[in-house]
Amino acid sequence: MKLHGTDGDLTVASRNFPTNLGGLCQKGWTAAELLQSPDRLLTPLMRMSKEAELRPVSWEQALDRIAQEIQAVQQQFGPDAVGVFGGGGLTNEKAYLLGKFARVALRSSQIDYNGRFCMSSAAAASIKALGVDRGLPFPLTDIRKTDVILLIGSNAAETMPPIMQHFEAQAKNGGSLIVVDPRATKTCEGATLHLQITPGTDAALANGLLHVAIKEGYIDSAFIAERTSGFEKVRHLALSYWPDRVERITGIPEKQLMQAAKLLGTAKTAMILTARGPEQQSNGVENVLAFINVALALGKVGKPYCGYGCLTGQGNGQGGREHGQKADQLPGYRKLDNPEHRAHIAKVWGVDEKDLPMPGCSAYEMLDRLGTNDGVRALLVFGSNLTVSAPRAGHVQARLDALDFLVVTDFFLSETAERADVVLPSAQWAEEEGTMTNLEGRVLYRGRATDPPESVRTDLEIISSLAERLGAKSRFSCVPREVFTELRAATAGGVADYAGITYERIKNEEGVFWPCPSEDHPGTPRMFQERFGTPDGRARFHRVEFRGAAEQPDQEYPLYLTTGRVMAQYQSGTQTRRVAKLLEMAPRAFVQIHPSMARMYGIEEGDAVQLTTRRGKATAAAQLTNTIRMDTVFMPFHFAGQGRANLLTNPALDPTSKMPEFKVCAVRIKKGMEC
Secondary structure: OEEEEEOOEEEEEOOOOOOOOOOOOHHHHOHHHHHHOOOOOOOOEEOOOOOOOOEEOOHHHHHHHHHHHHHHHHHHHOHHHEEEEEOOOOOHHHHHHHHHHHHHHOOOOOEEEHHHHOOHHHHHHHHHHHOOOOOOOOOHHHHHHOOEEEEEOOOHHHHOHHHHHHHHHHHHOOOEEEEEOOEOOHHHHHOOEEEOOOOOOHHHHHHHHHHHHHHOOOOOHHHHHHHEEOHHHHHHHHOOOOHHHHHHHHOOOHHHHHHHHHHHHHOOOEEEEEOHHHHOOOOHHHHHHHHHHHHHHOOOOOOOOOEEEEOOOOOOHHHHOOOOOOOOEEHHHEEOOOHHHHHHHHHHHOOOHHHOOOOOOOHHHHHHOOOOOOOOOEEEEEOOOHHHHOOOHHHHHHHHHOOOEEEEEEOOOOOOHHHOOEEEEEOOHHHOOEEEEOOOOEEEEEOOOOOOOOOOEOHHHHHHHHHHHOOOOOOOOOOHHHHHHHHHHHHOOOOOOOOOOOHHHHHHOOOEEOOOOOOOOOOOOOOOOOOOOOOOOOEEOOOOOOOOOOOOOOOOOOEEEEEEOOOOOOOOOOOHHHOHHHHHHOOOOEEEEOHHHHHHOOOOOOOEEEEEOOOOEEEEEEEEOOOEOOOEEEEEOOOOHHHOHHHOOEEEEOOOOOOEEOOOEEEEEEEOOOO
8 A cells, every 4th residue: 555645635546565466445445534534633632530521631741640540550459450452453563562561661461452352262273283373374375376275254355355366366276265154245256165154163164074084085194194293183083073963063064064175185285264253252262273173184284375374354463463462472472471581571671570570361351350459440542442342342331431540542532532531642554654464474564654643642652651651661762663673672583583674674575574583584484384383393283072152042042143344344443434435335233134034023124123142232224135044143343332243242251362252142133123
């Protein structure tokens, strides 16, 4: 993407870059409109008491108040009484400095971010099985040259439209695409095969595919023996997932299961790609591990045009999870509970290793205890709209209101910012320099195209100013290049090693793939060619028994609810709901229902439908479609008000990744009042 313009009039133009080949979705084409939006925050806002209204104040007043409140809360309740919640859209520099701010300036263990709600299950599974989490361990362009792709739980045609160029090229080259989804989405329109799965049964499908692969002789015995461990336990389990049993669990006809297994098993090259569908579940890590088992058994990992990968869901979803925003993590994918890792980071930061806190709570666990005696009492939020995006959103909203002090940094007065004691206006994407890391592990440079409004500051400036007021012993630069230089040193020798990456290299080489340990290193576009990232270099099989979703339909709540995105909106909609063209395309929430199911409830197209779960109620307009399973309803999660999908979702957490179960819960429906 490039920006063009004079006299402050900016427009977006495409750029022929390897990942998107000049393609942009509607959100990209309209992104410049946000820079001059009339809704934009242009001055700090503050309320003098909980009952008072937000009103404009100076930066000095706002920052002094924040520092005073932090110190007061920590003096009374301890360092962990102040928490930080970050975002997957922050640049690498901001994610890094925010993690440092929490551990050094606040001395708090309480930091996590909204990426916990997106890629954490795939990340945890990749580390368990392959030793490294990098969304795609191969370049995106490899998709074009692979024979078969199994795509699970992604509607890429609507959520990542530019990527579809690679899938279309793969089809033109004679390749096959298998899509697993409870809905026949736009992505399915170009698929060879659509497996319309019952929500929450992904592990059973993966085990069924492995069963067929074993029975039909598709597995790569030499690869398994030479490059993996643990297959026998998995093989024994898979033998109990015969096709007709899998059909009863998943709803996928035995014939389609056999067809999918044959396509994968007889292909010379193949990829298995997961997204939020199987990942945003209370068994999300196991779901992903089960599909990695299939890829490993077929010998389709660590070879050209093969591999397992995760389609990252946020702008800096990959980089945002590498540099310290997660509760248990230090920069470069180092771990807070590892003495060697702590010592390395403490040296870079110039602090005593003993002063670094140990791991804190994950995102929802932190939010669930806000305002309690043993939880966070003051919270700083950067780039997240929790009242719309968090599961069990009504409860999270109540917990935010129970805080002693809430600070939100954002471009607009989001639904979360409206509840804050102090709101800080930050610079937007075109107004600051920095780097981001895409789903293939390619570190990208994002230049500053225009100046921010005079009264607006960058997140780095905000973090630096607060650290200074809090008497931080380590330096907090607000210059992106200086922060990136420190980030390089902090990641040196780590899994996500950026030591050899510079701004100049990124610009000259159209991005640099990590790991890149030195400036004369070419970077690593393709991983696992010779060994995996485990201590012995072997990939790990994991025995995964299907257990199903935490909440199943019953007499009281007879249907499945699943949630997701639409093309014209993004995340909580804080930005996209303020772009006229996008709002025209997708103006409000809706509920997709199969026509046969709708008739049973007397619901017609456009009728208001009330959805109820054990967490709450939401109302939206009915959209009748035969592309969805009869036992399932779908609702997008971008909207606020009575159409807020996350009022309904289940916060049941995956025990490893702490991912909430956004993708499946039990729901009842009825024809509602006008919405």
